[in-house]
Amino acid sequence: MKEYVLTAWIGGADVDDLPKRKGRLFSTLAKGDYSHAYLMYNYKKHVKDVPSYLQELQILFPEVSIDAAHVPLTSPQDMSEIYQSANALLGQVVADHPGAALYIQITPGTPAMQAVWILLGKTSYPQVTFLQSGPDQEVYETEIPFEISAEYTRSGQKLSDFNFSEVPIHAAFDDIITSNTHMNTLKQRASVLAQHEVPVLINGASGTGKELFATAIHNASARSDELLKVVNCGAIPPELIDSTLFGHKKGAFTGAVSDQPGVFEVADGGTLFLDEFGELPLDAQVRLLRVLQEGTLSRVGDSKVLKVNVRIICATNKNLVKAIGEGKFREDLFYRIAVGVINLPPIKERSGDLSILAASLLENIQSQLGLDKDKKLSPGATNIILSHSWPGNVRELHSTLLRACLWSQNKNIGEADLRDAMFTQSTDSNDIMSHDLSQSIDLKGLQDQLEEHYVRLAWLKTDGQKKKAAALLGIKNYQSYDKRLKDYNIS
Numbered sequence: 153m154k155e156y157v158l159t160a161w162i163g164g165a166d167v168d169d170l171p172k173r174k175g176r177l178f179s180t181l182a183k184g185d186y187s188h189a190y191l192m193y194n195y196k197k198h199v200k201d202v203p204s205y206l207q208e209l210q211i212l213f214p215e216v217s218i219d220a221a222h223v224p225l226t227s228p229q230d231m232s233e234i235y236q237s238a239n240a241l242l243g244q245v246v247a248d249h250p251g252a253a254l255y256i257q258i259t260p261g262t263p264a265m266q267a268v269w270i271l272l273g274k275t276s277y278p279q280v281t282f283l284q285s286g287p288d289q290e291v292y293e294t295e296i297p298f299e300i301s302a303e304y305t306r307s308g309q310k311l312s313d314f315n316f317s318e319v320p321i322h323a324a325f326d327d328i329i330t331s332n333t334h335m336n337t338l339k340q341r342a343s344v345l346a347q348h349e350v351p352v353l354i355n356g357a358s359g360t361g362k363e364l365f366a367t368a369i370h371n372a373s374a375r376s377d378e379l380l381k382v383v384n385c386g387a388i389p390p391e392l393i394d395s396t397l398f399g400h401k402k403g404a405f406t407g408a409v410s411d412q413p414g415v416f417e418v419a420d421g422g423t424l425f426l427d428e429f430g431e432l433p434l435d436a437q438v439r440l441l442r443v444l445q446e447g448t449l450s451r452v453g454d455s456k457v458l459k460v461n462v463r464i465i466c467a468t469n470k471n472l473v474k475a476i477g478e479g480k481f482r483e484d485l486f487y488r489i490a491v492g493v494i495n496l497p498p499i500k501e502r503s504g505d506l507s508i509l510a511a512s513l514l515e516n517i518q519s520q521l522g523l524d525k526d527k528k529l530s531p532g533a534t535n536i537i538l539s540h541s542w543p544g545n546v547r548e549l550h551s552t553l554l555r556a557c558l559w560s561q562n563k564n565i566g567e568a569d570l571r572d573a574m575f576t577q578s579t580d581s582n583d584i585m586s587h588d589l590s591q592s593i594d595l596k597g598l599q600d601q602l603e604e605h606y607v608r609l610a611w612l613k614t615d616g617q618k619k620k621a622a623a624l625l626g627i628k629n630y631q632s633y634d635k636r637l638k639d640y641n642i643s
Contacts, residue, residue, distance in 0.1 A: 155252035163260030322372035346372035356496030359545030362467035378422030386428035404453025430470035532567035
């Protein structure tokens with residue numbers, strides 16, 4: 153009797169949705185005839201109670217032998233560690249179940265986990281069948297075009313060859329100021345990616361340094377002597393996307409008064425950085441994929457085929473995996489690009505970086521303004537910087553310091569100077585309750601933001617008198633208020 157074996161990562165939504173009898177893994181197991189399921193997860197128990205989830209899953213599917221392993225990844229986007237874990241699992245499954253039909257459910261997990269499944273299935277385990285799940289809980293087999301991963305084996309270059317720990321950080325990354333361990337790891341990985349002709353996808357919120365990383369990757373690559381062409385995809389009018397990317401021939405449309413090369417031609421031999429990559433409409437994504445696959449293009453209005461040699465780096469602040477599920481982004485284009493993935497954290501998560509970033513930015517600002525570099529941040533101003541959430545990240549911090557530097561009449565920038573220079577976000581209930589649920593929201597983050605706002609406001613209004621501040625907020629004892637002060641680094 154033929155065995156059917158399922159492998160997958162456990163996603164956070166799987167754990168959350170099981171009580172509702174939903175989730176990608178639940179649907180996959182319910183609609184298949186599996187004898188064994190081999191699962192991996194990276195969550196710690198205080199984040200997601202996976203052991204309890206697995207117990208419930210086994211009760212629901214007693215006919216399936218469910219074997220799950222906790223994989224302590226440095227990061228859920230660490231492609232090297234993900235590769236090693238997934239490769240080891242598939243190797244063991246194939247050895248234990250010779251002749252079994254092997255299925256990989258690629259939907260749960262991070263983009264890096266999905267990309268590694270594709271690479272492994274297309275290079276080392278061609279017998280696997282890929283499964284995906286849509287938002288409607290439907291489970292279906294999916295065909296992945298072979299070219300997506302074949303090019304990484306033709307050159308003998310495999311993800312497992314990327315030994316991050318042995319590669320020094322290239323000097324091109326020196327402008328990325330950090331003392332944070334995770335950020336230094338990202339710089340090291342980006343140094344590795346710079347040495348290999350693979351596409352790079354940089355994820356991160358606005359102001360986290362995506363263009364800075366893209367520039368450093370180009371400058372550390374073999375193409376550093378060639379052009380780095382930067383294109384903001386979100387700023388291109390829809391009717392001009394093809395012309396901007398691929399160029400046009402004279403007379404191709406109204407206003408085309410001369411032949412014009414597109415950015416691919418301009419960047420030929422160098423690097424093309426597509427910022428706000430997720431903003432491209434679906435029809436443009438189709439044409440872009442063709443150029444990336446074939447390395448050729450034709451200008452708008454011209455039948456002549458041109459060959460281009462361009463290294464692609466893309467950046468986005470969107471969740472492209474979610475956009476794929478919603479039908480807003482092409483899956484094949486995603487897997488073409490998401491090979492070298494860098495996920496940049498917001499600066500509030502970069503422990504130890506705010507102080508040195510602020511000092512470095514302030515020095516650069518004074519240099520650009522032609523001022524003596526003797527203006528410093530007072531301890532009080534530094535504490536405000538450390539306690540602020542900086543939703544605009546480095547860009548917001550830079551703008552705030554620039555205003556404070558211009559407005560401060562003293563040798564040092566004090567607390568009042570910095571507060572005057574900061575934009576305070578409204579916490580009106582209408583703002584908090586008007587988030588568009590077509591995009592996912594961080595409910596816990598909104599609660600923390602609201603609490604931090606009023607804890608800080610009470611602290612300022614009472615001049616730091618904890619009992620009075622606690623009373624203003626309806627907190628029965630000031631010890632509870634004191635704990636919140638420590639949680640939000642308010643002093």
